[in-house]
Amino acid sequence: MDQAERLRKHQAIQQRNQQSLLPDQNSILRQLELLRSTQEKKRQVTVQLWPGIEAEDFGGEVRANGAGAYLFLTNDMPLEPGIHGSNNCSPAASLAALIELLKGKKLDLSTREILFLDTETTGLSGGAGTYVFLVGVGHWLTEGFRIEQFFMRDYHEERAMLTAVADRLAHAKAVVTFNGKAFDLPLLESRFVLTRLPWPLRDAAHLDLLHPSRRLWKLRLGDCSLGNLEREILGIRRENDVPGQLIPTLYFNYTRTRIPRGIRAILEHNRQDIATLAVLSHCVCRVLAGVGGAPALAGEDLLSAGRYFRDLGRRQLSLEFSQAALEKELPQELRLEAMERLASLYKSEGLHVQAVTLWEQAVSCSSNLREESCEHLAIHYEHKDKNLHRALEL
Numbered sequence: 058m059d060q061a062e063r064l065r066k067h068q069a070i071q072q073r074n075q076q077s078l079l080p081d082q083n084s085i086l087r088q089l090e091l092l093r094s095t096q097e098k099k100r101q102v103t104v105q106l107w108p109g110i111e112a113e114d115f116g117g118e119v120r121a122n123g124a125g126a127y128l129f130l131t132n133d134m135p136l137e138p139g140i141h142g143s144n145n146c147s148p149a150a151s152l153a154a155l156i157e158l159l160k161g162k163k164l165d166l167s168t169r170e171i172l173f174l175d176t177e178t179t180g181l182s183g184g185a186g187t188y189v190f191l192v193g194v195g196h197w198l199t200e201g202f203r204i205e206q207f208f209m210r211d212y213h214e215e216r217a218m219l220t221a222v223a224d225r226l227a228h229a230k231a232v233v234t235f236n237g238k239a240f241d242l243p244l245l246e247s248r249f250v251l252t253r254l255p256w257p258l259r260d261a262a263h264l265d266l267l268h269p270s271r272r273l274w275k276l277r278l279g280d281c282s283l284g285n286l287e288r289e290i291l292g293i294r295r296e297n298d299v300p301g302q303l304i305p306t307l308y309f310n311y312t313r314t315r316i317p318r319g320i321r322a323i324l325e326h327n328r329q330d331i332a333t334l335a336v337l338s339h340c341v342c343r344v345l346a347g348v349g350g351a352p353a354l355a356g357e358d359l360l361s362a363g364r365y366f367r368d369l370g371r372r373q374l375s376l377e378f379s380q381a382a383l384e385k386e387l388p389q390e391l392r393l394e395a396m397e398r399l400a401s402l403y404k405s406e407g408l409h410v411q412a413v414t415l416w417e418q419a420v421s422c423s424s425n426l427r428e429e430s431c432e433h434l435a436i437h438y439e440h441k442d443k444n445l446h447r448a449l450e451l
Contacts (some may be wrong), residue, residue: 059138060071060126063090078222085418089211091304096111104356115128115130115208115317115320115321115324116130116321117129117130117131117206117208118130120221121217122220123215123220124216124217124219124220125213125214125216125217126214126217127207127208127209127210127214127217127218127221128207128208128209128210129204129205129206129207129208129221130205130208130326130345131203131204131205131206132203132206132322133201133202133203133204133310134201134202134203134204134332135201135202142188146336147167147168147197148168148171148197148335148339149166149167149170149171149197150166150339151339152166152171152233152252152264152341152342153166153231153340154342154345154346154421155264155269155338155341155342155345156231156262158345158346158369158371159264159269159345159369160262160264162262164230164231164262166230166231167229168196168197168199169196169197170228170230170231171196171197171229171230171231171232172195172196172225172226172231172233173194173195173196173227173331173335173338174192174193174194174195174232174233174234174242174331174332175191175193175234175235175241175327175330175331175334176178176191176192176193176239176241176244177189177190177191177193177238177246177304177308177323177326177327178190178244178305179303179305179308179309180305181301181302181305185247185251187209187244188209188212188215188248188312189209189219189244189245189248189328190208190209190308191206191208191209191323191324192206192207192218192222192245193205193206193207193295193327193328193330193331194206194207194222195331195332195334195335196226197335197448201321202332202335204328204331205225206324206327206328206331207221207225208324211312215234215248215252216252216254218251219248219249219254220252220254221379222245223239223249223254223255223257226257226258226261229258229261230262231256231261231262231263231264232258232261232262232264233264233266233268233334233335233338234263234264234265234266234334235265235266235270235283235330235333235334235337236265236267236283237263237265238263238265238268240444241257242263242344242411246258258371264337264338264362264386266337266341267281267333269341269345269365270286270337270341272339272364272365273344273345273358273361273362273365274286274289274290274358274361275361276357276358276360276361276391277355277357277358278290282331282372283333283337286337287333290337290340290427291333291336291337291340293333293336295329297322298322298326298329299319299322299323299325299326300309301326302372303319303352304323304326305451307319307320307323308323310322317345344362345362345366354381355385356382356385356386356387356391357382357387357391358364359378359379359381359382359385360378360379360382360387360391360394360395362378363375363378363379363382363395364399365400366378367398367401372402372406374406375398375402376399376402376403376406379395379398379399380399382395383395383396383399389422391436393419393422393423393427394417396415396416396418396430397415397419397427397429397430398417400412400413400415400419400430400433401433403415404433409437409441412433412437413434413437416430416433416434416437417430417434420434420451432451434447434448434451435447435448435449436451438451
């Protein structure tokens with residue numbers, strides 16, 4: 058066999074090998090068709106499951122928009138006693154006064170422009186892999202309170218749910234949350250960014266009740282979680298409430314098995330959180346904005362409010378709350394602190410006699426050196442009373 062014949066034979070073998078390595082186009086098409094049919098069967102099974110789940114466990118309705126379908130639920134509840142119409146002041150006016158005090162932003166609000174917002178998520182630490190599967194929105198009605206919930210039954214419904222949420226939030230001028238500044242709003246905004254939807258709350262004022270609640274009640278309660286504030290401040294006791302740390306697990310189980318066990322409890326937990334936001338906002342308004350009459354507060358709470366007003370630059374209110382705190386039962390160290398703060402306020406108002414009286418009481422009642430009080434008294438006796446001997450003692 059000559060060289061040319063061997064070359065032709067080698068080329069023929071290579072060609073056959075290459076042809077044997079080429080994928081069978083018909084086989085690929087068959088596999089794709091099998092995959093399509095499998096996915097279609099899954100989709101049909103899922104669609105058949107939703108109506109039963111919706112009617113039996115959720116109590117909502119399936120809604121659709123240009124991005125797909127989602128589950129929508131709405132619940133109306135009666136007014137809480139004393140919240141609406143106290144002193145002819147609506148919840149909108151109350152919250153507007155509170156926002157002006159805390160944010161320095163004056164707003165003309167109607168009840169429908171104030172939304173109370175809470176979310177439930179697939180994780181408690183945030184991050185790009187954490188989904189918001191439930192968004193609850195509450196607002197005041199003329200004679201009651203309404204809570205609307207937008208539920209993502211599976212991950213492919215996220216864009217549809219967020220589109221509906223965006224429509225609902227579009228006209229809000231103020232949003233009230235609890236720890237929303239650190240968790241709910243940043244996470245929700247990140248989901249809008251990832252789904253390429255515009256953020257609807259860009260111009261809305263945000264009131265996070267966690268921060269004023271801590272300033273008012275941490276001294277007495279220590280724990281200022283929403284659940285503890287419910288029990289200790291609002292007197293609300295939840296029954297059979299699902300713990301927040303179990304909510305992601307319940308949702309994962311639901312998406313995996315399509316068994317809606319626990320979903321109703323999550324929805325009720327979210328509704329209760331939003332209702333609590335409304336009641337807590339009124340309570341904070343009563344303390345800080347003077348809406349609905351001054352509530353009966355413990356001495357520690359009055360002292361905390363006095364501190365808060367001082368930091369907000371409201372000296373007269375700080376003076377009034379500090380005076381009220383001294384009329385209540387207080388631990389010794391807190392009483393001494395209240396005396397010194399009230400004395401400093403008296404001094405700033407030019408009431409030197411009252412200030413000196415309180416500083417003297419603080420020095421005489423304390424077993425430890427009250428350096429601040431001694432310093433103020435020494436300055437007073439040296440420059441005002443010209444009592445150099447007493448100033449030197451101090």
